[in-house]
Amino acid sequence: MADPASYRPRPGSIPTEPGVYRFFDAFGNVIYVGKAKNLRSRLNSYFADPSSLHFRTQTMVRTAARVEWTVVANELEALQLEYTWIQQFDPRFNVKYRDDKSYPWLAITWNETYPRVFVGRGAKRRGTRYFGPFGQAWAIRETVDALLRVFPMRSCTDGVFKRAKASGRPCLLGDIGKCSAPCVGRVGSEEHREIVDGFCRFMAGDSDRIVQELEREMFEASAEMNFERAAVLRDQLAGLTKARERNTVVLPETTRADVVGFADDGQQVAVQIFHIRGGRITGERGWIADRSDDRDLAELLEPFLLQLYTGENPPPPLILSSVPAEPELIALLEGMRGARVEVRVPVRGDKRTLLETVLRNAELSLQQQATRRASDLTTRNRALEEIADALGLAEPPLRIECFDISHTQGSEVVGSMVVFEDGLARKSDYRRFVIKSFEGSNDVAAMEEVLSRRLGRLLDERGRDEGESGPLLVDPTTGAPRKFSYAPALIVVDGGSPQVAAAARVLEELGLSGEIALCGLAKRLEEVWLPGEEYPVILPRASEGLYLLQRVRDEAHRFAITHHRSRRSKSMLSSALDAVPGLGEMRRKALLSQFGSLKKLRGATPEEIAAVPGIGATLAAAIHEALSGAGGEALNLATGEVTPT
Numbered sequence: 001m002a003d004p005a006s007y008r009p010r011p012g013s014i015p016t017e018p019g020v021y022r023f024f025d026a027f028g029n030v031i032y033v034g035k036a037k038n039l040r041s042r043l044n045s046y047f048a049d050p051s052s053l054h055f056r057t058q059t060m061v062r063t064a065a066r067v068e069w070t071v072v073a074n075e076l077e078a079l080q081l082e083y084t085w086i087q088q089f090d091p092r093f094n095v096k097y098r099d100d101k102s103y104p105w106l107a108i109t110w111n112e113t114y115p116r117v118f119v120g121r122g123a124k125r126r127g128t129r130y131f132g133p134f135g136q137a138w139a140i141r142e143t144v145d146a147l148l149r150v151f152p153m154r155s156c157t158d159g160v161f162k163r164a165k166a167s168g169r170p171c172l173l174g175d176i177g178k179c180s181a182p183c184v185g186r187v188g189s190e191e192h193r194e195i196v197d198g199f200c201r202f203m204a205g206d207s208d209r210i211v212q213e214l215e216r217e218m219f220e221a222s223a224e225m226n227f228e229r230a231a232v233l234r235d236q237l238a239g240l241t242k243a244r245e246r247n248t249v250v251l252p253e254t255t256r257a258d259v260v261g262f263a264d265d266g267q268q269v270a271v272q273i274f275h276i277r278g279g280r281i282t283g284e285r286g287w288i289a290d291r292s293d294d295r296d297l298a299e300l301l302e303p304f305l306l307q308l309y310t311g312e313n314p315p316p317p318l319i320l321s322s323v324p325a326e327p328e329l330i331a332l333l334e335g336m337r338g339a340r341v342e343v344r345v346p347v348r349g350d351k352r353t354l355l356e357t358v359l360r361n362a363e364l365s366l367q368q369q370a371t372r373r374a375s376d377l378t379t380r381n382r383a384l385e386e387i388a389d390a391l392g393l394a395e396p397p398l399r400i401e402c403f404d405i406s407h408t409q410g411s412e413v414v415g416s417m418v419v420f421e422d423g424l425a426r427k428s429d430y431r432r433f434v435i436k437s438f439e440g441s442n443d444v445a446a447m448e449e450v451l452s453r454r455l456g457r458l459l460d461e462r463g464r465d466e467g468e469s470g471p472l473l474v475d476p477t478t479g480a481p482r483k484f485s486y487a488p489a490l491i492v493v494d495g496g497s498p499q500v501a502a503a504a505r506v507l508e509e510l511g512l513s514g515e516i517a518l519c520g521l522a523k524r525l526e527e528v529w530l531p532g533e534e535y536p537v538i539l540p541r542a543s544e545g546l547y548l549l550q551r552v553r554d555e556a557h558r559f560a561i562t563h564h565r566s567r568r569s570k571s572m573l574s575s576a577l578d579a580v581p582g583l584g585e586m587r588r589k590a591l592l593s594q595f596g597s598l599k600k601l602r603g604a605t606p607e608e609i610a611a612v613p614g615i616g617a618t619l620a621a622a623i624h625e626a627l628s629g630a631g632g633e634a635l636n637l638a639t640g641e642v643t644p645t
Helices: 039-046 055-063 075-089 137-147 158-167 189-203 207-223 227-246 297-308 327-337 349-375 377-391 443-465 497-509 544-572 585-595 598-602 606-610 617-628
Strands: 019-024 030-036 066-071 105-108 117-120 129-131 256-264 268-277 280-290 318-321 342-344 399-408 411-421 431-434 490-494 517-521 633-635 642-644
Touching: 019 039, 019 075, 030 039, 030 055, 030 075, 039 066, 066 349, 075 280, 105 137, 105 189, 117 137, 137 189, 189 207, 207 227, 256 297, 256 349, 268 297, 268 349, 280 349, 297 327, 318 349, 327 342, 377 544, 399 443, 399 544, 411 443, 411 544, 431 443, 431 544, 443 497, 490 497, 490 544, 497 517, 517 544, 585 598, 598 617, 606 617
Parallel strands: 256 318, 318 342, 399 490, 490 517
Antiparallel strands: 019 030, 019 066, 105 117, 105 129, 256 268, 268 280, 399 411, 411 431, 633 642
8 A cells, every 4th residue: 555645745735725636546546526726735744643543444555656736616516526426436435325316306297287396305307407516405495485486386295295286275385486386276387397398498508698687677677567466576676686605516517618727837737627408517537748939828728729629529619718619720620520610718707717717727737746846856966957058157156046036117126036946935034135236227236236246245244254164154153054154056047148247247246156156047038047148048948947048037027026026015105195294193184184195195285184073273384384394206006007196
């Protein structure tokens, strides 16, 4: 049996959304399917102390060789997908759920003269139409109760129906309007079957047309002054709205479609596909491929679909994609199917929500793949060796430091430093820098300042603690490592030739150019720039070395922009009102509540300002004086427009 620790996913790689997970054995067979409201919490419970697990669970996790998961939008969709996969794969450890005793169904006895609706469990019967399964029995019962006000079909048992027919008196449901009372002849079999048909169409997802018909009838009744009829239709619409909230159908029951989503991180492309059959998710598949060129995702759709669909596996009538399709591709798909095929990008509604779920799964698969590559020792070693060969280094750079600059129109300029050791992030050594030597937008000067401060600190540490055997890397008083005493083997700057030249000048001035290697990674073509070189170094797109440099660069960018946004948010809270003596926070809020904006307050007279509760004449004059010379401009961060304040 396998050790669960051998295939346990990294805790941070498991999403916290609802979803369905599958355990596989060493031969690729599905041995267990489960659902969870929080995938991370549920999966972590399987890898706890084995002695705390049930014997069957212990056997399952020791039999398994890997675990996979699929994220869905909510718990009900997770239930639907779990049930579908249990029926499809028949996992050996899902014995409790094989006969479907745990899931309630909504059943309609379609083969009877007067079909009835009921909520039940157990195996399906021939001649009965089923909807579900559903997560909670009470939820579907409330749905049926709401729908019976709109579609008053029979819901009583055969015994109750026969007794009412024999006595000629309907039951309570017939008296309160929740049954059309076919037992006493209020409606015939054909009329009752029309009511049942409307009920089924609503449960199958065709609710919009039914709602529109009821709204039209309600308005017609109102126009004819038949307000009693309009009130009844109004109540029916309210009941339908309530029932729609509990309906778990993903798409209309007649929908047969594939949902395709692409995710791209510049080096790899993830493709995720959901198969929709009967309006519900019946399966999913995913692939990850290395990029070989810079083609757009729209150009990758054609080769993917042409490989996915064949003559034996024709495309469905509807394909929902995250990227548009060319008319030539649609023509090829229609030729495979022998009928019309529609490929479109949904922009709203249930289809868009489902596509976003597919895209989320594609993004998670990329993240999981990145985590898997980063945690693999062999892959990290190969990446460091490729970097050393590409840059002409004598040995692999075990410590890499990357620097980035972030600002908005020259305001709140900050820098970041991230550290990777042995190919893994060392977040305890991350540093942030606030640029203070100049104002305005100058990335080159900002990069010089950041590197000068970091490397200057390195030299200060060396000069202070230099001993006979070299610098002290550990604080002798606390035993903690000195953060800036470790010199990087490689410095990476986010940018091209100008940023690299600025960094090279700093290394030359400090006498570190022969000790620390330097390069820059430009985002445009992902080319690597070296100091003094006219042309960049182009690493293969599938190179592990390029992938590591991209990770380092992207982490530095994330760290810098997070710091910048934090400082920008704080600075935007300050205004000219802060400089007025005697004006506290509550009075500032009162002023802004009265006038609406600082611009309107600046145009107010002292008398108008003094009319605000809590503002006296003296304070109003001080506010007016402070604002009269505080005009300026403001930048709209959404549009880039500069407007007077």
